[in-house]
Amino acid sequence: MADNKFDYYLDGKTGKWEVIIGLEVHAQVTSRAKLFSGSSTKFGSDPNTQVSLVDAAMPGMLPVINKFCIEQAVKTGLGLKAKINTFSKFDRKNYFYADLPQGYQISQFKFPIVGEGEIVLDMPYGTKVVGIERLHLEQDAGKSLHDQDPENSFVDLNRSGIALMEIVGKPDLRSPEEVGQYVKKLRSIMRYLNTCDGNMDEGSLRADVNVSVRKQGSQQLGTRCEIKNVNSIKFMQQAIEYEAKRQIDIIEDGGTINQETRLYDTKKNETRSMRSKEDAHDYRYFPDPDLLPLVLDSEFIENIKKTLPELPDEKKLRLMNDFGLSSYDASIIISEKDISEYYEDVAKNSDYKLAANWMIVELFGILNKEGKGIKDSPVSAVNLSKLINLIKNGTISGKIAKTVFEQMVQKNENPEVIIEKSGLKQQSDPKELEIIIDNIIKNNQDKVIEYKSGKIKLFSFFVGQAMKETAGKGNPQLINNILTKKLK
Amino acid sequence: MGEITKLTLVNLVSKIKSKEISALDACSDYVSRIVKSKKLNTFVTETLEQAISSAKKIDDNNLKEGILSGAPIAVKDLFCTINVETTASSKILKGFVPTYESTVTSKLWERGAVLLGKLNCDEFAMGSSNETSAFGNVINPYKVNDENIVPGGSSGGCSAAVAADLTVATVGTDTGGSIRQPAAFTGIVGLKPTYGRCSRWGIVAFASSLDQAGPMTKNVSDCALMLDAISGFDEKDSTSANTKKEEFLKNLNRNIKGLKIGIPKEYIVDDMPKEIQDLWDKGISWMKESGAIIKYISLPHTKYALPTYYIIAPAEASSNLARYDGVRYGFRASGKDLNEMYENTRSLGFGNEVKRRIMIGTYVLSSGYYDAYYLKAQQVRRLIKNDFDLVFKDVDAILTPTAPSSAFKIGEKKDDPISMYLNDVFTVPINLAGLPAISIPAGFDQSGLPLGLQIIGKPFDEQTVLNSAYALEEKIGFKSQVKDWWM
Numbered sequence: 010m011a012d013n014k015f016d017y018y019l020d021g022k023t024g025k026w027e028v029i030i031g032l033e034v035h036a037q038v039t040s041r042a043k044l045f046s047g048s049s050t051k052f053g054s055d056p057n058t059q060v061s062l063v064d065a066a067m068p069g070m071l072p073v074i075n076k077f078c079i080e081q082a083v084k085t086g087l088g089l090k091a092k093i094n095t096f097s098k099f100d101r102k103n104y105f106y107a108d109l110p111q112g113y114q115i116s117q118f119k120f121p122i123v124g125e126g127e128i129v130l131d132m133p134y135g136t137k138v139v140g141i142e143r144l145h146l147e148q149d150a151g152k153s154l155h156d157q158d159p160e161n162s163f164v165d166l167n168r169s170g171i172a173l174m175e176i177v178g179k180p181d182l183r184s185p186e187e188v189g190q191y192v193k194k195l196r197s198i199m200r201y202l203n204t205c206d207g208n209m210d211e212g213s214l215r216a217d218v219n220v221s222v223r224k225q226g227s228q229q230l231g232t233r234c235e236i237k238n239v240n241s242i243k244f245m246q247q248a249i250e251y252e253a254k255r256q257i258d259i260i261e262d263g264g265t266i267n268q269e270t271r272l273y274d275t276k277k278n279e280t281r282s283m284r285s286k287e288d289a290h291d292y293r294y295f296p297d298p299d300l301l302p303l304v305l306d307s308e309f310i311e312n313i314k315k316t317l318p319e320l321p322d323e324k325k326l327r328l329m330n331d332f333g334l335s336s337y338d339a340s341i342i343i344s345e346k347d348i349s350e351y352y353e354d355v356a357k358n359s360d361y362k363l364a365a366n367w368m369i370v371e372l373f374g375i376l377n378k379e380g381k382g383i384k385d386s387p388v389s390a391v392n393l394s395k396l397i398n399l400i401k402n403g404t405i406s407g408k409i410a411k412t413v414f415e416q417m418v419q420k421n422e423n424p425e426v427i428i429e430k431s432g433l434k435q436q437s438d439p440k441e442l443e444i445i446i447d448n449i450i451k452n453n454q455d456k457v458i459e460y461k462s463g464k465i466k467l468f469s470f471f472v473g474q475a476m477k478e479t480a481g482k483g484n485p486q487l488i489n490n491i492l493t494k495k496l497k
Numbered sequence: 498m499g500e501i502t503k504l505t506l507v508n509l510v511s512k513i514k515s516k517e518i519s520a521l522d523a524c525s526d527y528v529s530r531i532v533k534s535k536k537l538n539t540f541v542t543e544t545l546e547q548a549i550s551s552a553k554k555i556d557d558n559n560l561k562e563g564i565l566s567g568a569p570i571a572v573k574d575l576f577c578t579i580n581v582e583t584t585a586s587s588k589i590l591k592g593f594v595p596t597y598e599s600t601v602t603s604k605l606w607e608r609g610a611v612l613l614g615k616l617n618c619d620e621f622a623m624g625s626s627n628e629t630s631a632f633g634n635v636i637n638p639y640k641v642n643d644e645n646i647v648p649g650g651s652s653g654g655c656s657a658a659v660a661a662d663l664t665v666a667t668v669g670t671d672t673g674g675s676i677r678q679p680a681a682f683t684g685i686v687g688l689k690p691t692y693g694r695c696s697r698w699g700i701v702a703f704a705s706s707l708d709q710a711g712p713m714t715k716n717v718s719d720c721a722l723m724l725d726a727i728s729g730f731d732e733k734d735s736t737s738a739n740t741k742k743e744e745f746l747k748n749l750n751r752n753i754k755g756l757k758i759g760i761p762k763e764y765i766v767d768d769m770p771k772e773i774q775d776l777w778d779k780g781i782s783w784m785k786e787s788g789a790i791i792k793y794i795s796l797p798h799t800k801y802a803l804p805t806y807y808i809i810a811p812a813e814a815s816s817n818l819a820r821y822d823g824v825r826y827g828f829r830a831s832g833k834d835l836n837e838m839y840e841n842t843r844s845l846g847f848g849n850e851v852k853r854r855i856m857i858g859t860y861v862l863s864s865g866y867y868d869a870y871y872l873k874a875q876q877v878r879r880l881i882k883n884d885f886d887l888v889f890k891d892v893d894a895i896l897t898p899t900a901p902s903s904a905f906k907i908g909e910k911k912d913d914p915i916s917m918y919l920n921d922v923f924t925v926p927i928n929l930a931g932l933p934a935i936s937i938p939a940g941f942d943q944s945g946l947p948l949g950l951q952i953i954g955k956p957f958d959e960q961t962v963l964n965s966a967y968a969l970e971e972k973i974g975f976k977s978q979v980k981d982w983w984m
Contacts, residue, residue: 112819298705
């Protein structure tokens with residue numbers, strides 16, 4: 010696999026172009042309360058039912074930092090192997106909008122809580138390390154609803170004040186594929202840490218995508234455009250492709266790229282200018298005088314370090330080193346927290362290697378066919394581990410196991426019960442098998458002679474006969490052994 | 498009747514507790530004075546009927562435990578009060594009725610005080626004369642040659658109300674002198690506590706790093722009692738200080754023998770009237786007579802305090818006032834789209850001084866100017882604080898005049914913002930440094946207007962400030978000259 014070479018270059022009239030991509034990911038912090046108020050963060054509640062006096066920016070209201078959100082940000086920083094800043098500050102980012110009650114967003118500008126870190130991607134052409142510039146905490150805004158009334162816009166402040174982590178990546182990504190892997194890996198890390206649920210369709214994870222292009226081989230960065238607020242990996246990839254081609258066309262036609270903010274239209278699959286650099290907001294950042302600087306002591310950070318779970322990269326290594334899983338299998342098992350948890354449940358009660366094989370080949374085959382996630386798996390981890398144990402202890406053959414598995418998919422039944430009910434239990438009594446095989450040899454003397462005279466392919470004929478006689482339940486290993494002995 | 502409103506807070510509460518006076522009688526006397534004092538325009542909102550029924554409840558249920566039991570108190574209209582309109586004296590908050598009570602005022606009611614109403618002030622506390630109020634200027638109970646005089650600002654309704662016996666005491670807010678300067682202009686006591694001593698939760702914000710609530714009272718003992726009532730840590734205000742609860746009234750005493758009092762040479766400013774200098778000199782003598790040791794000190798960055806203040810305060814204000822956008826509460830002027838609605842609402846809702854400061858604040862924070870103005874101002878602010886830190890190694894408190902002049906005529910400085918701003922020259926440095934400072938009435942100028950002296954203390958050393966003021970108060974023997982001319 011590592012032989013594959015990176016080859017995402019776009020063809021232009023003048024040659025090949027390289028695409029440079031950097032992401033600013035906005036990840037909603039998993040927390041029951043908001044960043045500066047005690048309001049609930051539950052998704053899907055009725056409009057304006059989760060709004061405190063602080064969230065609505067009533068006169069005289071003051072923000073008080075939610076310590077849990079700080080812990081979550083530090084945890085995420087540690088998961089990204091990043092530097093945790095013991096001194097950080099909250100700033101006000103000032104702008105007017107109907108769904109921004111304070112008239113400013115509390116964010117971190119000059120002194121973010123987390124500094125440089127990294128994310129490792131498994132690409133077909135090897136591993137790639139992508140740099141993280143910083144992670145900072147900020148408040149989300151509310152939501153403007155323009156489709157409720159012909160005359161007025163409505164505002165829902167349930168989201169107002171919810172804690173977000175803005176994770177700013179370095180411009181290290183070079184293809185839509187890498188972007189996809191990056192977002193998946195980041196999401197997976199945060200899910201392992203339980204710091205962001207990563208549900209993109211609920212808006213818990215969205216990204217601003219910075220795109221620029223340069224001729225293949227060039228070292229200089231081109232002017233970038235920022236595509237705002239893209240909320241699915243597929244849209245990110247489509248937007249990048251469109252935007253890169255747009256920029257290449259402009260440059261090749263002798264034009265220049267204007268640094269600007271653009272919107273991706275998912276219906277037309279194109280990006281449109283939102284505002285140019287000249288029209289950019291002057292956010293008038295300044296330290297929020299309602300909040301003191303955030304000073305973390307090393308004990309606080311160490312205590313969080315102690316609670317860190319095993320993260321995907323470490324887990325992958327462990328599965329490869331301790332249980333002999335291939336890099337490919339291990340990557341799949343660790344790719345999602347839910348998959349890895351399911352895997353652990355199966356493997357710890359059966360067999361690590363067999364569990365990986367059965368999940369990747371059989372279970373994912375079914376899940377893909379039915380369009381389901383591991384959470385909706387028709388077969389429970391307990392039952393799958395039982396099935397694997399039945400194979401291991403020779404109660405059923407691998408072949409029979411597949412039949413049993415098909416039945417398990419239907420109604421998630423205990424494989425032991427299925428075997429009992431349908432009499433699929435392997436015939437493993439050597440004496441019984443010997444009687445059957447003796448009969449086969451007696452009734453097929455002509456074939457025995459042919460075999461002994463060198464037609465050794467006929468061995469499988471005898472095996473087939475034995476399986477037929479045992480209605481497929483004969484232990485293949487035993488049948489092999491007995492036949493080899495008898496046909497000598 | 499009539500005599501009750503002359504009583505100090507400490508005396509009134511003790512008489513109510515001993516049932517010499519009923520809470521109802523006390524409240525009724527204040528109510529009837531308030532009704533006859535409309536000319537002074539001290540109240541934006543009156544809650545007189547509720548006050549009477551609250552007072553009755555105190556008598557009927559014998560609720561005499563609180564340290565402010567039965568005290569009728571009106572507060573600056575910057576404190577959010579539950580179910581009582583709160584406007585910050587701005588048209589933009591007209592009709593705004595909070596569903597919550599500020600921490601400071603809730604402490605007053607918990608301790609037995611009764612709300613008389615909300616007192617006029619400069620719009621969003623931006624002003625030094627109470628002339629920027631959307632509800633008209635307040636008139637000083639002192640008068641010169643039949644001409645109306647400003648009560649100072651921004652807590653002008655507070656100062657006039659205490660001086661005119663329309664409230665037994667009050668709480669104001671002080672961002673650059675808004676408690677002390679009006680106190681000086683009306684012959685009352687006003688204390689700005691250390692930044693963080695009193696919670697800012699529920700107070701309409703002007704400049705968050707400078708705002709501090711504090712008492713305005715008839716004398717120093719009342720001031721100590723009020724500070725006991727309103728101070729304390731509040732987890733809802735991240736800048737509130739978690740210091741141990743003190744008992745200022747209990748520890749109030751006049752023994753300042755050996756206390757080192759600093760006299761800063763930089764507070765001698767050009768054009769300061771001779772009578773202010775004379776008063777200051779008298780203050781020095783009174784301090785000496787009380788046994789204090791006078792030390793001449795230098796606060797070299799004093800001259801930068803005013804320009805620094807007029808960068809930092811408007812910068813914070815421009816952001817703090819962004820929430821008044823017509824979307825959720827208060828005044829809204831319609832427009833064809835969101836931006837026009839904002840423009841119309843804020844153009845019509847804010848007065849000129851507020852708009853001026855929003856413009857200044859927006860400018861000093863904007864990209865390209867931030868470093869030259871806001872950042873520089875923050876650095877200078879640190880130097881000013883360092884000046885104080887250094888001198889407080891040698892002295893225990895500092896004595897200065899409160900303001901460079903006595904109260905001026907209404908309209909006199911209205912169109913001259915710079916000369917208006919200069920009124921805060923002695924008070925502003927204290928806010929920048931976050932220190933406690935008191936203004937006490939110390940005499941009268943030639944035209945009979947009161948003058949104040951300011952005592953500045955170390956952070957969280959309000960006790961020394963109060964004790965020095967208490968000693969000085971006895972030496973001064975100030976007597977109110979308010980003549981009830983408006984009744």
